[in-house]
Amino acid sequence: MPYETIIVEHRGPVALITLNRPKALNALSDQLVTDLGNAVDAAEADDNVGAIVITGSEKAFAAGADIKEMAGFSYMDVYKANFITAKWERVAKCRKPVIAAVAGYALGGGCELAMMCDFILAGDNAKFGQPEITIGTIPGAGGTQRLTRFVGKSKAMEMCLTGRNMDAAEAERAGLVSRIVPVAELVDEAVKVAERIAKLSRPIVMMAKESVNKAYETTLTEGVTFERRLFHSTFATEDQKEGMAAFAEKRQPDWKNR
Numbered sequence: 001m002p003y004e005t006i007i008v009e010h011r012g013p014v015a016l017i018t019l020n021r022p023k024a025l026n027a028l029s030d031q032l033v034t035d036l037g038n039a040v041d042a043a044e045a046d047d048n049v050g051a052i053v054i055t056g057s058e059k060a061f062a063a064g065a066d067i068k069e070m071a072g073f074s075y076m077d078v079y080k081a082n083f084i085t086a087k088w089e090r091v092a093k094c095r096k097p098v099i100a101a102v103a104g105y106a107l108g109g110g111c112e113l114a115m116m117c118d119f120i121l122a123g124d125n126a127k128f129g130q131p132e133i134t135i136g137t138i139p140g141a142g143g144t145q146r147l148t149r150f151v152g153k154s155k156a157m158e159m160c161l162t163g164r165n166m167d168a169a170e171a172e173r174a175g176l177v178s179r180i181v182p183v184a185e186l187v188d189e190a191v192k193v194a195e196r197i198a199k200l201s202r203p204i205v206m207m208a209k210e211s212v213n214k215a216y217e218t219t220l221t222e223g224v225t226f227e228r229r230l231f232h233s234t235f236a237t238e239d240q241k242e243g244m245a246a247f248a249e250k251r252q253p254d255w256k257n258r
């Protein structure tokens, strides 16, 4: 088995990555974060993969960074290693679409990992939270920043200051998750959605992802200009010609991914 703490399966054009430290509720140890980063590297380099799903168990997507591993770190350890290290951000840097299928606990680094994905499908038992304040620290993998962008200042502030969890229904209302799915159907539904995306034109999907992500990094005017330029560049692709011709000819497009 190439990985110690995750399982990677290929379901058609979808790489399904399952976090697999059940006894520790998928706590994000250094080994797990390394394995996950390597699996994302492999999926991104594999032309047969058009989309990625990251999931955990029914009880826990991930209960955060591994507290037992972190407990003894000194200020100098974390400062010199720049912990949370760049490999934690690997998922956020992936250019292929990544869906988080979250059942059970997504706490601390688990919630932060889910938010690094392009969108979150939640099982009806999902619980999201940033409980770091209750163990004497604060979110360190983007929680204060991404959660605030997802749910707004008031709710993000309440969650980060109290450590309270949100259930799936509240997370959906707040815009943190795109949809709630019965937990027993969660992974199959996430793979189905990922397959649907993976069967579209790969470069056009990447452009759409890049353009939506730009909204988090820029002003509206700059974002709309960026979108317009990418929209223009779709007209330089074979897939735009094929997609529009297929529509007019009432047939399915045959994407060339170029």
Ligand SMILES: CC(C)(O)CC(=O)SCCNC(=O)CCNC(=O)[C@H](O)C(C)(C)COP(=O)(O)OP(=O)(O)OC[C@H]1O[C@@H](n2cnc3c(N)ncnc32)[C@H](O)[C@@H]1OP(=O)(O)O
Pocket (backbone or CB within 6 Å): 023, 024, 025, 027, 028, 063, 064, 065, 066, 067, 068, 069, 084, 105, 107, 108, 109, 110, 112, 131, 132, 135, 138, 139, 140, 141, 143
């Ligand atoms: C990334 C950063 C910088 O943002 C920082 C972080 O992520 S800090 C971590 C934030 N997460 C937490 O504080 C959650 C910690 N876990 C819990 O509060 C509970 O485990 C629970 C509410 C998720 C579930 O409770 P329960 O069902 O009672 O199960 P437990 O008996 O507590 O847990 C089972 C088993 O898993 C171990 N575990 C759970 N979470 C972690 C963790 N984050 N790190 C290390 N180990 C964890 C727990 O210790 C148990 O193992 P044993 O002690 O029985 O061996």
